[in-house]
Amino acid sequence: MKNLLKVTFVGMLLASPAFSGGWEASRLDSSMMYQDGSYAEVATSSADYDIKGTTQAGKKHKMAKDQTRTMLGFKMQYGNFDVGLTSYRSGAIQMDGANGHSAGCSLANLAACSVVPSADVEVNSLALLGRYRINDNMSVLAGLNRYDVSNGKVTTLLGHYVVSGDEMAPIVGAAYENKEIALRAELVMQIETDVALTAASSTSPAVATSSVTGAKMVLPQTFTLNLQSGIAEDTLLFGSIHKADWKSANIAIPANTVGPVSKTGSDFSNSTAYSIGLGRKLTDNLSVLGSYSMEDGGGATSTSSFTMTDGHQTLGLAARYTTDNMTITGGYNYAKVGDVKVTSSGLTSDYKDNKVTGFGIKLGFSF
Numbered sequence: 001m002k003n004l005l006k007v008t009f010v011g012m013l014l015a016s017p018a019f020s021g022g023w024e025a026s027r028l029d030s031s032m033m034y035q036d037g038s039y040a041e042v043a044t045s046s047a048d049y050d051i052k053g054t055t056q057a058g059k060k061h062k063m064a065k066d067q068t069r070t071m072l073g074f075k076m077q078y079g080n081f082d083v084g085l086t087s088y089r090s091g092a093i094q095m096d097g098a099n100g101h102s103a104g105c106s107l108a109n110l111a112a113c114s115v116v117p118s119a120d121v122e123v124n125s126l127a128l129l130g131r132y133r134i135n136d137n138m139s140v141l142a143g144l145n146r147y148d149v150s151n152g153k154v155t156t157l158l159g160h161y162v163v164s165g166d167e168m169a170p171i172v173g174a175a176y177e178n179k180e181i182a183l184r185a186e187l188v189m190q191i192e193t194d195v196a197l198t199a200a201s202s203t204s205p206a207v208a209t210s211s212v213t214g215a216k217m218v219l220p221q222t223f224t225l226n227l228q229s230g231i232a233e234d235t236l237l238f239g240s241i242h243k244a245d246w247k248s249a250n251i252a253i254p255a256n257t258v259g260p261v262s263k264t265g266s267d268f269s270n271s272t273a274y275s276i277g278l279g280r281k282l283t284d285n286l287s288v289l290g291s292y293s294m295e296d297g298g299g300a301t302s303t304s305s306f307t308m309t310d311g312h313q314t315l316g317l318a319a320r321y322t323t324d325n326m327t328i329t330g331g332y333n334y335a336k337v338g339d340v341k342v343t344s345s346g347l348t349s350d351y352k353d354n355k356v357t358g359f360g361i362k363l364g365f366s367f
Helices: 002-006
Strands: 039-050 052-055 060-062 067-078 081-096 118-133 138-156 159-178 183-190 193-196 198-202 210-212 216-219 222-232 235-244 251-253 271-281 286-295 312-323 326-337 340-344 347-351 355-366
Touching: 081 138, 118 159, 138 183, 138 193, 159 193, 159 216, 159 251
Parallel strands: none
Antiparallel strands: 039 067, 039 355, 052 060, 052 347, 067 081, 081 118, 118 138, 138 159, 159 183, 159 198, 183 222, 193 216, 198 210, 216 251, 222 235, 235 271, 271 286, 286 312, 312 326, 326 355, 340 347
16 A cells, blocks of 8 residues: 555646646646655646637637646655755646637728737746655645746737746645555645736737836635545545635736737636546556546636636546656546637637647656
């Protein structure tokens, strides 16, 4: 049973491709902090977003761009202390709405235009974590997560926007473990934090931008409860609950008098995601996992042009192979995303029967 302790839900979520709440791309993964001794890992995943919207002009277009994400992690143990550092893609808004315009789209002929913006905004995180083992069962976590947006671009019908900024947000958590039955319950909280953005805007990508003051991004307060326990010989039950307060955590860029350029911003709904799965050790070297996860959405209709789904349901499979001090984990996920109709200023985009698929691989090294 003890050998199952390292086979956690994290391997299952490795290729998690479905839209999470707000702009979340990947969650903070603290599992490396529970590895014995020193440990390093590297992971990469790709997601195919088969998310198409049909505009009021009758044009159907793939509105979401495919994504590739990379994660690096490293931790050292010093007596009862563990110190770790992890780098990952925490957020992304990748959209291709401009190519959803029909012929003749212009401000004078909005009926031929797509309400969906184009966007290339990535939020990268570098998290420093510390864990103190109070005893064999209890431990506490604390750290800082630095969020960074660099030269993010958004283009809507009313303007072109460029943003950059960074900020640190605190992380706190606690865990209870019973290694005899591979039990671990971990609660991690990240606190809502404002990020001041350096922003500029113009009437279109072809026009030089000028600075605008007062732009900001709010990082949401999140609670994540991770659970796992052995339920039979060589069998592990695992799951998680992840709650994010996105309603008060959005991106806002004020209007610019030069141009002039209208204000823009996101409008997300609070979200709660659930997952449950089973892991089974087949041999001393090979384990397999399967999971189901779901997340509620904001409803079947929306007035935010950044909305493309109404939650999701996801099935996943993964396998983990161990040899000497190295582990190799590969995972595949299939997500069915909820239908939603977006309406804004008389323009619409209707999303139906869409899906997301993803594959990821992770290498871990103990030393």
